[in-house]
Amino acid sequence: MSHYTKAFAALGKEDTAIAGGKGANLGELTRAGLPVPEGFVVTVRAYLDSLESAGLHEEVRAAFDQAMAAASSPELAAACERVRALVHKAGVSQQVREQVERAYRELGADQPVAVRSSATSEDGADTSFAGMNATYTNVIGVQEVLARLTECWASLFGARVVAYRANRGMAEEPAIAVVVQRMVDSERSGVAFTADPSTQDRNRIVVEAAFGLGEVVVSGAVEPDTYVLDKNGPRLLDTRTGRQRFKIVRGPSGHDLRVDLSPEEGAEQVLTEDEAIAVARLAAEAERHYGCPQDVEWAIAEGRTWLVQARPITTLTDGGVLARGLAASPGTATGRVRVLSDPCQGGQFLDGEVLVARMTSPDWVPVMRRAAALVTDGGGMTCHAAIVARELRVPCVVGTREGTTRLRDGDLVTVNGSTGEVLAGRLDRPARTEPRPTAAGWAPESLGTKVYVNLAVPERAEEVAALPVDGVGLLRAEFILTQALGGEHPRQLLAAGGDAEFVARMSEALLRITTAFAPRPVVYRATDFRTNEFRALAGGERFEPVEANPMIGYRGCYRYVREPQLFGLELDALAAVREQTPNLHLMLPFVRTCWELRECLRVVDASPLGAQRGLHRWVMAEVPSAAYWIPEYARLGVDGISIGSNDLTQLVLGVDRDSQLCAELFDESDPAVLDMIERIVRAATEAGMTTSLCGQAPSTRPGFAERLVRMGITSVSVNPDAVGAVRSEIGSAERGLLLRSARER
Structure with missing residues (x-):
């Protein structure tokens, strides 16, 4: 061996400077007599001398400094790519190439090997860099080994690695060794x-x-x-x-x-x-x-x-829990913290980081979909952060009160969305969430009560449509609108003459969903932004008033009556989609009085959508007054009632659904709430309308569905990950009712 390659047996834990953390640890394990597959390390000197031989060392150093300066900006990825391109341009020098070839031949001709990055800061007691640099398995032949060697060198300047270094204040020029180790044909x-x-x-x-x-x-x-x-x-x-x-x-x-x-x-x-x-x-x-x-x-x-690798556990602490809140979306995930105060800072966010924010709204969705997990200061189990995180299968803890102050950029944390805890360090390596929903193993039992699914993200349409569901019972418009318009307030787009563009963008997103589910129905709930959420969109401050209590303010059906232009464009988009996929239907949210519903239906009837045959008109029952007005709704031609138990619970119990302080008061199973739900189901049934419930309760508490079946509800609409459990509960409840009926005969 030479100063460019070192056998494991020639290395120890003190050799990090020449062999990197991984290489030094493998040498130490080998010398300790532990069973380690044979191999060698391509030293740090091999990397540095290859840069020098190509005359690019100083240029790489300068480009790295520029990347570090851009670590918190959208330019980071491009800056890192410039450094990586220089490393590839330099390649492997002739002297290094010869010594790597010799060391590889000594392992055996065309021996399959693992080629693993071993940075000098890697696998240490304070910084692990776990999973950040490149690793390749089953590499065969010297030419492929040399190619992977260059890739490992270049991985030293990945965006995640540079951001990690910047967050840790590691400003010195990085260096890297590479481990070449005989593959174990692992069973x-x-x-x-x-x-x-x-x-x-x-x-x-x-x-x-x-x-x-x-x-x-x-x-x-x-x-x-x-x-x-x-x-x-x-x-x-x-x-x-x-x-x-x-x-x-x-x-x-x-x-x-x-x-x-x-x-x-x-x-x-x-x-x-x-x-x-x-x-x-x-x-x-x-x-x-x-x-x-x-x-x-x-x-x-x-x-x-x-043993093929060892490193110190870097995350043991005297007390592992950094923050506690509500367990809003199940699963665990590990990542680096990124605290953001506004969704417009999304360019600073790296894929796989943990998003920490005071609170989120629909305009945060583009960032949320890139996050390993989500933590918020405020919010309850039915806040937007919780709802969207569950649909995106992102572990989420809400209502921590002080997550944005206790968690710091760059901290490595594990978010447990099942227990509501944020813990120090890496507890599951690597980050992962609960398994994706799948129809596999679910008996296609025929049910009398239909099971629909809640949906907000068009990208998941094909996956969710494969589940054993009868359609989409709640298609949340506000998330689709936010994504389609790129976070811009719709009235700002309309003020610039973008009516046709609005309809085209919304139609494209909706068609992806309706096509995936056809011929099963898709029930579109018209946009129900609150004024504070609308104001958060780009340009929103020009159009939105400031309200002391937007939760029960200028929203839903009343807003459509007072501002029919935007609602009219939504109707135009629905009409355009229904010309290709007539399985799309309309649901009106937050209806408080009969007169506002009457005026809103006049707008629908006057639109292109109103002239189309087969359109079903649904009304959300979120306000207790619905129990009184349902007979009149039927006379106005409403086909179905969907109970929004999230808003209904807050209005029956008088508790803000987004309040972390009052979270324990928010209970959809409270007898008063259940009584109100039963009143609505009974009134709608007597009026000849179908009934559904699309709140959170059946998704997080599958047993809740059994109560709804006993009330005589027509359908329930739940999160994708709850479909299997809810179908099982409904099947059990229906069989129980049949048995009871048979005994009573």
Whole structure:
């Protein structure tokens, strides 16, 4: 070996400066006698001398400084790409190339290897850089090794890495080594933590395991098995079997091959008890050698267990919980904090970060869809942040009160949307959310009560349409409008003569949804922005009044009567879409009085939409007065009533649905709320109208659906991830009613 390549056995933990954190740790493990696959490190000097040989070192240094200066601006990605292009231009110098070829041949001709970045700041006690630099598996042949070597060097200047360095105040020029390690043809693999990162318990070892290569665990592509062991022994305490849809193995060509797993195969337990104990024992040996808790990667092949990486756990704290709030959207995700005060700062936000804000509104959706998780100071279980996060499958904690002050840009946190906690550090590596909704395994039971789905994001239409649902019971217009108009207030667009553009953009978004669900009905709830939300859109301050209590202010049906122009354009868009997909229907929100509904329906009848045959007109029952007015609604030609239990609950109980201070008072199962729902269902049934409920309760409490069935409701509309549970509850309730009816005969 030479100063450009070093065998693992020649390295130790003190060699980070030449071998990077990963390379130094692998050398240390090898020298400690632990089972590590053979390999070598392409040193930091190889990288630096290749830049010097090409005459580009100073240019790379200057370009990196410019990228660091742009770390908090939209120009970051372009600045990083300039640095990466220079590294690719430099390539691998001839001397480095020769020594890498020699070291690779010593491993064996055309030996499959893993090529992994090993930055000098990586895998240290304070900074992990976990998952930020490039890693390649099953690399075969010297030319491919050299190509991947250059890619690893260039990954040193990815946007995430540069932003991380800037947030950590690491201004020195970065350097990188690269590990080249013999591939283990893994049958099973994963990670092990020698302290439980979720509880900070140093007497526990947590092992995550999956079939095939461990990259599926590290990348979060599958839900692994989890084994919790008492370090004293080790002794297995608990096993949780994951769900794995595929595995990555070495294919016939020697390269990575994805192999799909059947539901039965994916549900099999990965490790036996003895194997889990063996992995834990090796991880504990690594901890004893280093003298501190370790995060190790392991692999099993041909009956032997190998350690392929180790790093200190950087996230153990005296107290893991940084903030607490309401568990608004289930799942866990890990990422760097980005605190934003306005959606216009979205250019600063990097994909996969944790968005922390005082509160969100529909104009935040473009940023939210890029976030690993969401944390807000304010809001309740039915606020916009919670609703959209559930639809986007983004873990979310709302109502923390002080998230924006307790969490700082660059902090590595794990958001647990199931418990309402934000914890320090990386507790699930990498970030991942709850499994996506799927129809697999759900019995296509025929139900008397229809199950619709709530939807707001057109990009999810095809995926959600594959679920066993009868259509879309609540299509939220405001989120579609915000996305279609790029966060601009619609009246600002109209003031510039953009009527046709408005209709075209909205029609395009709606067609994606109606086409995916056809011929099943899609019920479009007309825009129900509150004035404070409208003001938050670009140009909104020109058109929106300031209200002390916008929740019960200038919104819904009354607004359409007073400002018919924008509502008219919505109707034009619906009419255009229905010419191609007539399964689209209209629902009017927040109707308080009969006269405003009468005036609003006149606007509908006078529009192109009103002349179309087969249009169903729905009214939201969100205000208690609906229970009184329903017979009159029927006489006006209303076809259906959809109970908006979120607003109805706040108005029956007199509690702001977005208030974190009064969150415990907001209860859709309160007897007064249930009585009001039953009154509305009964009145609508007597008037010959269909009934539905599209509030949050059936999605977060599937048992709520059983109560609705017993009331005689026609349908419910729920979040996509709740479809399976709600169908099950409805089926059970309907069977119970049939049995009871049979006994009474």
